[in-house]
Amino acid sequence: MTPSRSAAGAPAQDVAASGPAQPNPRRPLGRVAVRAFEVVVGLAPRGPQLGALALVLALLPFTFANNYFYEVAILVALNAIVCVGLNLLIGYAGQISLGHAGFYALGGYGSAIAAARWGWPVWASMPAAVLAVGALAWLVGRPTLRLKGHTLAMATLGLGVIVSIVLTNEDRITGGPDGMAVPPLVLAGRTLQGEPVWYGIAAAALWLAVWLAGNLIDSPVGRALRALHGSEVAAETLGVDSARWKLIVFVISALFAATAGALTAHYAGFITPSKASFLHSVELVIMVVFGGMASVWGAVLGALVLTVLPQALTVLKDYEMMVFGAVLVITMVFFPRGIVPTLARLASKG
Amino acid sequence: MGGSWLQYVAGGLTAGAIYALVALGFSIVYHASHAINFAQGEFVMIGGMSAVSLVALGLPLWIAVPLAVAGAVIVGLLVQRLALERAQSGGQADVVTLIIITIGVALFLRGLAQLVWDKRIHALPAFSGSEPITIGGATVLPQSLWVLGGAAVAVLALGWFFNRTLYGKAMRATAINPLAARLMGISTRGVMRTSFALAAALGALGGVLTAPITFTSTDIGVMLGLKGFAAAMLGGLGSFGGAVAGGLLLGLIEGLGAGFVSSAYKDAIAFVVILAVLFFLPGGLVGARRSERV
Numbered sequence: 001m002t003p004s005r006s007a008a009g010a011p012a013q014d015v016a017a018s019g020p021a022q023p024n025p026r027r028p029l030g031r032v033a034v035r036a037f038e039v040v041v042g043l044a045p046r047g048p049q050l051g052a053l054a055l056v057l058a059l060l061p062f063t064f065a066n067n068y069f070y071e072v073a074i075l076v077a078l079n080a081i082v083c084v085g086l087n088l089l090i091g092y093a094g095q096i097s098l099g100h101a102g103f104y105a106l107g108g109y110g111s112a113i114a115a116a117r118w119g120w121p122v123w124a125s126m127p128a129a130v131l132a133v134g135a136l137a138w139l140v141g142r143p144t145l146r147l148k149g150h151t152l153a154m155a156t157l158g159l160g161v162i163v164s165i166v167l168t169n170e171d172r173i174t175g176g177p178d179g180m181a182v183p184p185l186v187l188a189g190r191t192l193q194g195e196p197v198w199y200g201i202a203a204a205a206l207w208l209a210v211w212l213a214g215n216l217i218d219s220p221v222g223r224a225l226r227a228l229h230g231s232e233v234a235a236e237t238l239g240v241d242s243a244r245w246k247l248i249v250f251v252i253s254a255l256f257a258a259t260a261g262a263l264t265a266h267y268a269g270f271i272t273p274s275k276a277s278f279l280h281s282v283e284l285v286i287m288v289v290f291g292g293m294a295s296v297w298g299a300v301l302g303a304l305v306l307t308v309l310p311q312a313l314t315v316l317k318d319y320e321m322m323v324f325g326a327v328l329v330i331t332m333v334f335f336p337r338g339i340v341p342t343l344a345r346l347a348s349k350g
Numbered sequence: 351m352g353g354s355w356l357q358y359v360a361g362g363l364t365a366g367a368i369y370a371l372v373a374l375g376f377s378i379v380y381h382a383s384h385a386i387n388f389a390q391g392e393f394v395m396i397g398g399m400s401a402v403s404l405v406a407l408g409l410p411l412w413i414a415v416p417l418a419v420a421g422a423v424i425v426g427l428l429v430q431r432l433a434l435e436r437a438q439s440g441g442q443a444d445v446v447t448l449i450i451i452t453i454g455v456a457l458f459l460r461g462l463a464q465l466v467w468d469k470r471i472h473a474l475p476a477f478s479g480s481e482p483i484t485i486g487g488a489t490v491l492p493q494s495l496w497v498l499g500g501a502a503v504a505v506l507a508l509g510w511f512f513n514r515t516l517y518g519k520a521m522r523a524t525a526i527n528p529l530a531a532r533l534m535g536i537s538t539r540g541v542m543r544t545s546f547a548l549a550a551a552l553g554a555l556g557g558v559l560t561a562p563i564t565f566t567s568t569d570i571g572v573m574l575g576l577k578g579f580a581a582a583m584l585g586g587l588g589s590f591g592g593a594v595a596g597g598l599l600l601g602l603i604e605g606l607g608a609g610f611v612s613s614a615y616k617d618a619i620a621f622v623v624i625l626a627v628l629f630f631l632p633g634g635l636v637g638a639r640r641s642e643r644v
Contacts (some may be wrong), residue, residue: 090446096449143629147628150386150583150587151583151628153386154580154583154628155625155628157580158622159621161576161617161618161621165615165617169614278572279572282453286450289450293446319461319465320461321461322461322462322464325454325456325458325461326454326458328451328457329433332437332450333436333451336447337444
């Protein structure tokens with residue numbers, strides 16, 4: 001265990017140790033800037049950050065020139081919800097899931113099937129689908145998370161592949177490879193549609209997700225998880241039930257993914273099995289690691305960059321995949337902990 | 351009935367031999383770095399596609415095949431040298447970061463391959479005729495025997511390398527304890543490079559051997575990578591014998607599942623079996639039951 005690893009597992013202590021230990025009285029302005037940066041990137045109390053996020057989310061629509069901006073913003077916000085959840089799993093519990101697209105798609109399909117095939121109202125079908133996905137995650141996670149190593153990666157990969165195959169082949173229920181139409185979200189007799197309304201829903205859901213994740217990280221659960229990430233053996237000797245906490249975080253991350261999946265399905269009015277594909281799972285993991293593990297803001301940034309980048313790269317046509325791969329490799333080589341934590345470290349070193 | 355059994359077993363073992371080669375690649379890289387190299391499937395693609403191009407240039411197979419494998423090895427070394435080594439030299443690259451880098455490499459290589467070659471499906475001529483041979487009621491393509499034979503030779507050669515040569519032993523020592531290995535004068539960086547080169551060679555060999563049967567295109571890497579990873583996990587990640595057993599078993603499950611249950615669900619059946627195995631034998635079939643160092 002190298003010192004840098006344990007420091008990154010617990011970013012808060014790292015800054016606390018390096019901040020006061022090397023005071024730099026000659027550059028008070030620099031220290032103020034560092035402090036401001038810490039507040040923004042998630043190493044300090046979360047109240048101001050949540051306020052800032054709410055403000056940004058509320059003001060953002062004024063910069064939108066047309067509906068396309070709304071569409072991209074909704075997509076970013078919904079992806080960011082998945083990433084905030086997945087980041088709890090990767091960054092804090094130290095486990096990789098290669099099947100989160102499966103949970104995401106099941107949330108969407110579950111709600112769509114309950115609403116379209118069985119006639120449930122959407123306000124009931126959505127929570128029911130999300131809870132069912134949570135139960136599935138619990139069933140898969142319980143036996144696997146007691147094990148070390150990459151077992152969860154394999155189990156979730158297998159689950160994702162199975163979900164994707166079932167969704168493609170059970171065409172009487174799921175519409176097969178062509179997908180199925182999803183009824184719109186109806187609340188209190190009003191059909192919610194139109195990009196501005198959905199932007200509001202997505203932004204509110206994202207804010208809620210960030211708030212919940214922040215609370216979890218600051219709670220004893222979060223502390224237990226950070227201890228686990230530092231040294232699992234040491235944490236267990238102090239009475240941390242590692243399997244239990246990992247399972248809780250895994251289920252929470254699946255719930256986040258299912259919620260985002262259900263919202264996306266009802267927003268788009270359509271869902272296809274490609275949402276459950278392995279590549280989509282990988283995309284979600286990439287968003288988290290790119291933005292920064294163990295940083296809620298990193299997850300949001302990762303979702304933003306990696307949702308917008310492919311849209312921007314479509315102008316490159318044939319070079320799209322190559323450039324995307326190259327950007328990913330170069331970023332990870334130079335920012336091995338992801339963009340936000342690496343920048344935060346640089347800033348805190350002054 | 352008996353004939354169809356044999357037929358499915360033969361088909362399953364042929365596919366399984368390829369999975370075994372890919373799984374060995376996963377295991378070798380995991381052994382050396384504890385990272386999962388998701389670009390492994392792309393080496394299979396590069397091997398197959400380069401062989402197709404070289405044959406199209408008029409080269410005979412016995413020259414084209416080693417050249418294709420050598421090409422994949424060079425690509426593998428470049429990946430290790432330019433991307434992974436740099437990330438590791440900073441000292442703060444997590445295993446997860448390394449895994450993401452290999453995914454980026456996989457995307458880059460696939461994108462590059464689509465530019466160099468095209469998106470069509472190509473076939474390599476069979477190594478020795480395409481007249482099917484009948485063995486005990488099952489008809490087998492001669493190429494299937496090439497696949498099984500080639501995989502067997504590769505596995506035996508690897509076994510000899512890791513158990514009998516000094517450098518192979520040095521690689522195993524590095525896997526057990528990198529620091530101690532370095533104190534003994536082993537270049538761990540060299541070991542990492544060799545691991546990558548070996549993994550690339552095995553993948554490319556698999557790609558070349560199977561190209562006459564299953565054909566090849568620039569996007570075969572994803573699924574083969576997944577299957578190889580699954581096979582490596584099934585056998586026990588990091589265990590070479592396990593990788594071979596896992597690969598063959600995965601191929602068999604798929605072949606029999608497709609034959610007797612449903613070809614649409616053959617992948618799902620395979621993954622259900624893998625999940626069941628992992629729940630009961632968490633270390634994989636041949637996984638070492640070792641205690642963890644604190």
